[in-house]
Amino acid sequence: MHLKAGDVQLLAAAKAVEALPQRDLREAGPQLRSLESLRLEHPALGCSNPRCTAMHGASELDAVPAPYRRLVQMVACAFYIGECPPYEEPPPGTKAPLRKGTNAAFPGLGAITLDALTRREWVKEDELAQQLKVHPKVLRRVLRYLEQEQLVAREHRREKDAREQPKRGGTPASTAGPEPSGGSGSVAGEALDESEDMPRSFVHSYCALDYARVIDVASLRLHRLRRCLKDAVRKRNPVQEYACPACGARYTSLQALSLIDRADGLFHCEACRTVLVDAEDPGGGDGGGGEGARRERLAEAKALQAKAEAELKPLVELLNDIHRRIADGAKVPDYGTLTDWALAQAQARARAAAIAAGRGGGANGGPGDEMYEARVEIDLADSGAARAGGEPGEARRELPPWLRAQALVAAGGALPGVGVPDTGGTPSAVQAPPEAAASASGAGGRAEDVQAAYVRAYQEKVRLREAGLAARAAAASDDAAAPDVKRPRTDGAYFGAANGAPGVTAERDAVKADPDAQAHKAEAPGAAEEDDVEWEEAGPSNDAAPGGEDEDIEWEAA
Amino acid sequence: MFFHLQLEREIELQPKHFGPRLAEILHKKLRTEIEGTCSGRYGFIIAVTDILNTGKGTIRDGTGSATFKVQYMCLVFRPFRGEVIDCVVSSVNKVGFFADAGPLQLFVSNHLIPDDFDFVSTDEPAFVSADEEVRVQAGAEVRMRIVGTRMDATEIFCVGTIKENYLGVINPAAAAVG
Secondary structure, three states: OOOOOOOHHHHHHHHHHHHHHHHHHHHOHHHHHHHHOOOEOOOOOOEOOHHHHHHHOOOOOOOOOHHHHHHHHHHHHHHOOOOOOOOOOOOOOOOOOOOOOOOOOOOOHHHHHHHHHHOOOOEEHHHHHHHHOOOHHHHHHHHHHHHHOOOEEEEEEEEEOHHHOOOOOOOHHHOOOOOOOOOOOOOOHHHHHHHHHOOOEEEEEEEEEOHHHHHHHHHHHHHHHHHHHHHHHOOOOOOOEEEOOOOOOEEEHHHHHHHEEOOOOEEEOOOOOOEOEEOOOHHHOOOOOOHHHHHHHHHHHHHHHHHHHHHHHHHHHHHHHHHHHHHOOOOOOOOOOHHHHHHHHHHHHHHHHHHOOOOOOOOOOOHHHHHHHHHOOOOHHHHHHHHHOOOHHHHHHHOOHHHHHHHHHHHHHOOHHHHOOOOOOOOHHHOOOHHHHHHHHOOOHHHHHHHHHHHHHHHHHHHHHHHHHHHHHHHHHHHOOOOOOOOOOOOOOHHHHHHHOOOOOHHHHHHHHOHHHHHHHHHOHHHHOOOOOHHHHOOOOOOOOHHHHHHHHHHHHO | OEEEEEEEEEEEEOHHHOOOOHHHHHHHHHHHHHOOOEEOOOEEEEEEEEEEEOOOOEEOOOOOOEEEEEEEEEEEEOOOOOOEEEEEEEEEEOOEEEEEEOOEEEEEEHHHOOOOOEEEOOOOOEEEOOOOOOEEEOOOEEEEEEEEEEEOOOOEEEEEEOOOOOOEEEEOHHHHHO
């Protein structure tokens, strides 16, 4: 056994199995039942089950050596050929719980899934479901069970689905797939604008076979199975248990001295003096247990053990062979985690593309591409370009909700004084997308009047604040005679000054790191400051309370 | 399994024993108190073999008696699980048979008797093999393996098995004697 370091899960599973077969054959029921359906034929690929032979005929991957694939297939045929997960009979008198998804039975799906996974590496579960032509929910149930059985490794990623990303201003109804937010009408359109603009992300699950674990699990399972059968033949628990049929008290043979009644030579309950019966064979009666029934059971257990040994022989031989290979230094196929695998795939693709001396490895929608891109996504040039281009998506995120409507109206009403401030402190968020503005202007005239009035008042307030700030900036410029690079600037020449200063704040670093973005900002200061941190601007930010500004200034002066 | 241990015990002696025979009385009292007892920790104390040190007695206020811390060597018998032990069958019944190994009592349930043994109660209750050559009845010497022990503070009880190779009746003649 080659346990992975710190493999707590397997140990837990081992413990769980350890606890399993203590109680005779009844506990071994599921395993033995699947053994009944075992159809292993040696040395053919695994089994003579028609369903399995069909799937075994498929093409083989070179990456995974044949013994490992055969092991998985044999394990699948041996233990997962039935319903997967196995249907558990509800306790008598209780209603059978409905299965999630569907109540239909899918016998053999576990084996089919395992076999399909031998020909794949990490695969998206939905795609696998499509290929296997089963409902994703059913497949997920199977995979969840196989994951619990430690055969399959699964990972879940939150991914942005390209199909789900609507264009700005596009109708959400045009997107395919499930719509968690539901089809929102135009009534709530503005309120939901923000969530629609956010790229939708969904959790995608990937699965792959964990061959090392499969070997361990198969070895462990076989070991436990054989031990269980052996224990059934030769009783493992030597201390006999006795139960009182009247009061239910249980005793062990260690208490025999106090239980025995010398008069009749039987065990009697200490409480009610009822004759005790064998706890494991209550039908035997009179304290001794049914000798005949016990022998019958033993004979059955022996037959079962012999049958299991015969039928499991190919699997045992294969496992021994694999263990021999591993001892000789052979490596067990290991795909690693999804991330590692995806990166390796992306690198391999890039290499292949470089060798082909053509274009770079094109993104074909695989998980590797997305992850690879996710690594290099941090690019200030993009955001700078977005700012320079007047992309309002960023600004909109920061806009308080009570100003959203005004911003739309202001953009629709083309109020130039608001859109082009002289100090650069005016929120550029007022530059609303034209389509949104158009929709706003298309609203009722009365609402427009009210909004226009509100915007006028707002504009007036902004001007007043700008005037006040200009006065403060003039006062601050006196202090600025002694240059302090660490002090946040409040004047409009902030970016120009920051250009020459060594990176003192994160923002300045970012700006410095990206001269293009800086250039954009210098060209269009109003648009460039839309997502700056507020304390840096200290401009007439609309949502900042005057008190907060004062604090800012004081801090600045200190 | 037997052990030779050094143990210590406080022995209280009444003033009437203070005299030239104090040591002798002390040893006698120790043996009386100790031998044949059972402790969950050490097992059965079979015999005191030597008294190493009696120490100086201390008079207890009020009573006038003296207590001596006596160090002694003793032979103890402690059964262990897995140990093979010879014992004598004391009683046989349908559920199994009881046997004694010195102070130790053991029980062998009918599940731990070989399958070819059947309980016969016609003459004397016994487990008789299929060929009727071997009889497990009261008085027979049986070799068994201890498969379970229960140790209380003052009592030890064991469960044994004769369902293994080389276990079972070793001296049926003892049955006649017994």
